[in-house]
Amino acid sequence: MTTATNLIMYEDEFRRIEEELQRLYQQSNAKLVFLVDKNGQLIAIAGETHNVDTTSLASLTAGNIAATGGMARLLGEKEFSLIYNEGERDNIHISLVGQRVILVVVFDQRSSLGLVRLRVKKSSEILAKIFEEIHQKAESAKKEGKIEESPFAEITDEDIDKLFR
Amino acid sequence: MSFINYSAREINCKIVYYGPGLCGKTTNLQYIYKKTNPEQKGKLISLATETERTLFFDFLPLALGDIKGFRVRFHLYTVPGQVFYAASRKLILKGVDGVVFVADSQVERLEANIESMEDLRINLSEQGYDLEKLPFVIQYNKRDLPNVVPVEELNKLLNPNGVPYFEAVATQGVGVFETLKGIAKLVLLELKKNY
Numbered sequence: 198m199t200t201a202t203n204l205i206m207y208e209d210e211f212r213r214i215e216e217e218l219q220r221l222y223q224q225s226n227a228k229l230v231f232l233v234d235k236n237g238q239l240i241a242i243a244g245e246t247h248n249v250d251t252t253s254l255a256s257l258t259a260g261n262i263a264a265t266g267g268m269a270r271l272l273g274e275k276e277f278s279l280i281y282n283e284g285e286r287d288n289i290h291i292s293l294v295g296q297r298v299i300l301v302v303v304f305d306q307r308s309s310l311g312l313v314r315l316r317v318k319k320s321s322e323i324l325a326k327i328f329e330e331i332h333q334k335a336e337s338a339k340k341e342g343k344i345e346e347s348p349f350a351e352i353t354d355e356d357i358d359k360l361f362r
Numbered sequence: 363m364s365f366i367n368y369s370a371r372e373i374n375c376k377i378v379y380y381g382p383g384l385c386g387k388t389t390n391l392q393y394i395y396k397k398t399n400p401e402q403k404g405k406l407i408s409l410a411t412e413t414e415r416t417l418f419f420d421f422l423p424l425a426l427g428d429i430k431g432f433r434v435r436f437h438l439y440t441v442p443g444q445v446f447y448a449a450s451r452k453l454i455l456k457g458v459d460g461v462v463f464v465a466d467s468q469v470e471r472l473e474a475n476i477e478s479m480e481d482l483r484i485n486l487s488e489q490g491y492d493l494e495k496l497p498f499v500i501q502y503n504k505r506d507l508p509n510v511v512p513v514e515e516l517n518k519l520l521n522p523n524g525v526p527y528f529e530a531v532a533t534q535g536v537g538v539f540e541t542l543k544g545i546a547k548l549v550l551l552e553l554k555k556n557y
Contacts, residue, residue: 203556204365211369236457237421237437238365238374252404252423256437260409260418263453271449348430349373352554354547360426360434361543 203335204234210331211241217323218243225316226308228287232324233258233299240298254301258291262299281310292317295325297332363457364553366432374435375549376457377542380482381464382474383415383443386503386532390464391422391438393535394542402426416442419454429550436546443478452485460497460549461486462541464532465520467502467510472519479520497548500527501541506534 214232222230222243229244231251237259239251261280269277280291290302290313300321302313365374379387388408395406404423411417420440425433441451455461463482465475483493500521502513513529521527526544530537 203363206365206367206369208369211367234363234365234457236363236365236376238376240365240367250405253407253421256421256423257407260453263456264418264450267449267453348432349550349553352429352550356429357543357547357550360429360546361539 204238204240204331205335206240206331207334210327210334213327214241214324215243217320217327221302221316221320225302225304225313227302227304227313228307229301229303231255231301232294233301235259235262235297235299244303258299258301261291262293290314290317292321294321295328297328298324300324364459364549370433371431372433372435373429373553374437375459375546375553376437376439377460377462377545377549378454378458379438379440379462379464380451380455380478381443382466382471382478383445385443385464385466385471385475385478386530387440387443387464388414388416388420389532390462390501390503390530390538390541391420391440393532393538394424394438395422397535397539398424415444416440417447418442418450426546434550436542436549438542445477448481451481452488455485455489455491458486458489458491458496459552460499460545461493462545463498463500463520464530465500465502465516467504467516468507469509469511472511475516475520494523497545497552498525499541499544499548500525501530501532501537502527503530503532503537505529505536506531 218230218241227244231242232240233255234240237256239255242251265277265280278293282289287303287305292300294300302317304313379390381387391406395403402425407421409418422438424436439454441454486493502516528537528541528544532538
């Protein structure tokens with residue numbers, strides 16, 4: 198059951214995702230653009246990342262989306278697909294991509310909500326397609342039983358003990 | 363649901379500390395945070411009320427080292443233990459790779475432990491998980507207090523399947539890393555099984 202939902206990212210798709218984030222970062226005049234999976238794990242990031250705790254941001258973003266989703270269901274909605282927070286200096290635009298991942302854009306007065314929304318919409322379509330491909334790739338690999346050679350098949354107790362030394 | 367990135371050569375796993383209110387889930391994370399090298403950890407995020415009760419979750423990212431050339435990262439979460447935070451508690455379990463149940467060993471908290479364990483089982487099954495199949499360990503916390511239930515009895519009530527269990531005094535750090543290591547091991551072995 199858990200295998201079906203594991204997210205496995207290979208070089209090719211990862212590069213395409215990074216390129217798309219880079220494009221979105223530039224075209225929307227954002228400060229920071231990143232993708233998080235719904236469990237809070239950072240997938241990729243573009244922009245001014247120095248002095249930003251991206252890991253914590255990712256986890257809180259996912260918490261935020263999860264809480265909003267919980268509220269939606271209580272109200273009989275399937276999901277609220279967009280969250281927007283406005284600050285004195287920075288604003289955060291959070292949206293769902295293809296029900297699977299969360300796209301976050303942080304921007305200031307150099308950009309505008311309108312521009313961000315427009316660019317996010319375009320990028321979302323492209324990103325959703327890439328994630329659909331990742332999903333299909335994993336599914337077909339599983340069906341044909343040709344899961345790529347795993348680095349974890351050979352994990353030993355010693356490897357694990359080493360982590361805690 | 364672990365996230366394996368072949369491109370960045372990273373593997374991310376989510377571990378959730380579960381248990382009744384005031385059993386010591388946050389204390390576990392605080393101790394781990396205190397005793398880990400700065401380069402191995404991120405910030406400890408606590409979404410808590412003014413009286414330091416967990417409101418939504420605590421979060422601690424840990425990078426313990428490499429396995430087979432992959433950087434292994436554990437994301438540790440706690441749930442809010444208080445009964446009325448049921449809705450938020452459910453959300454934290456999404457995509458979990460392993461669960462630590464922190465039990466409060468005191469006699470007067472026995473009932474709360476049993477309820478919380480049942481709550482865990484139900485919330486997991488709502489997310490499509492089966493507690494019996496998930497990497498799972500139990501920590502019997504507060505072993506230093508005078509009014510504790512014997513471990514055999516706790517095992518009988520809370521651990522019918524005989525999963526690994528650890529005695530702990532989280533405030534002093536006793537058993538904290540043993541517990542973490544116990545669950546990390548099960549999570550990694552699960553990965554081995556699945557790939």
